[in-house]
Amino acid sequence: MSAPTTALPGFDFIQKAVDIDGHMMAYVDEGTGPPVLHVHGNPTWSFYWRSLLSTLPGDGFRAIAPDHIGMGRSDKPALAEYPHTLARRVADLTAFVEHLDLDEPLHLVVHDWGGPIGLSWAVEHLDQVDKVVVLNTGAFPLPADKRIPWSLQAARLPVIGDVAVRRLNAFSLGALTLGSGRWVLDAEARRGLLAPYDSPAHRVAVHAFVQDIPTGPSDPAHPVLARLAERLPLLDGHPVQVHWGMKDPVFDAGILAHLEAYLPHAEVHRYPDAGHYVLEDAAAAIVPRVRTFLAAPR
Template sequence: MNETLYPFHTETLDRGGLRYHYVDEGPRDGPVVLMVHGNPTWSFYWRNLILALRDTHRVIAPDHMGCGRSDKPSAEDYDYTLRSRIADLGALIDHLELRDITLVVHDWGGGVGFGWAVDHPDRVVRMVVLNTAAFHLPAGKSFPAALSLARIPGLGAALVRGANAFVRGANRFCVTRRPLPPEVAAGYIEPYRSWSDRVAVHRFVTDIPLRPEDPAYAIIEATQAGLSRLADKPMFIGWGMRDFVFDHHFLAEWERHFPAAEVHRFPDCGHYILEDAREELVPEIALFIRAGAVEGAGRDDSAEPAPAESRA
């Protein structure tokens, strides 16, 4: 991968002999922004937002174990479950002694980030939510066929781990406004070049909780119930309305839990919203975060960009 796309200072945290990789950019005494990615992305997904904030904020962006530049242990050497993901994130937050956190999440990052946040509401000051969930499948939303296919024993592993269909498919179908530039598509593929490299990609799919007996089900249940502990904190929602997984059903659920949230809809954008709507969304998120970094500061409505629906 062209390193100019990922020009960041990085560190690793030891997790029982496994390296948990994370970006650590910006002034160490700056306001903290914690970015939690999903599947099959890695901290590379946040690159443009990191660049927009690192002059004024301390930006932390971990790679989940098995993802990005973190170690990729076998399923026998690491418990690839939501519980482990939340524990890893919490260990990093405690190691770095992070407080007054702006939490930014996408995809599985919602379950992981909010899974931690509902138990530590005093350490979170605001939230940015991008095509994700921290609750069960909303009523009226059917489970996508593509994800069901990836969960079929044998066939799912052959597709996700053997053919790398999940990563390559995401590069193709998670953007709807324009194709990913070749160098960006290559950046997403870079960490996932072999069967063993793709264990986390597959395990994330099989860990989606659909039934009470699924390992992550009770955690999502508790996270959903705990969202009210964060209801008084400012929230920015950026949503690609052409996301075939996290669609309008999920957005409506976020709005139900957080009716005061600042919502920006992008009708022509897909799941990789930071790729599709980069030019508009990155400045809007940065404005929201910077405004909140000043104690007592409110949004200057006269300076806000036009609503996403009204832009050509």
């Protein structure tokens, strides 16, 4: 099953697709060898991983990167056709990994919402996980001393959020500047990151991800994150490498400190001039470190 493709600079990988409970999930699957599963966040897609997807196969790895339902080149169902919840995202990823039918543990690379999704799968399937690479993300409920920025709070409002995020594409556009440690990302990154979200109908999942950010125990995603936080220390027995853009306005130094408390043996790299899109800002430093980390004996 093949997904529709549109050529993008820097992203010329063959697209594959699999049916996940009636919805087409697109993914990239390059190379052979130990599998490396990349799980993206919002409002990105597999394009975000292109610097790793283009290099890891040359190191003898199988680089895999799915697009969440509603994101990238996957199907983009309406709200009434798909729940757009964290629990469903974890279930989708579980089904996707089962589809891969791997005969060895995988390496996991996560960013943003890919953290709660990918790590929630990982802590329930520890025997299927080898090494873990974490980029700016959260893997636990919002700490008591942390508040989400006003811009995210506004985007969660029913009318304002719908106009700003779905109709004006403000969340995706804003992330190009607020998500970077630079003034703005380069043209290749801007074009690629925005490409799938070219109409309000294609931004349903982008908005739904923002609305799903849990701020308290009554929010649907909170129990999933609470379960993840409870089991996250189990991953400290695995090799974990962390890459963190220190100019991230949401996943800041405080969130990193909380993550380190859960994973005290993790190898942590801080990038003072990088933002939330840390792999865009600091690929030249991150990619070689990830390649070395994954290639090293366990």
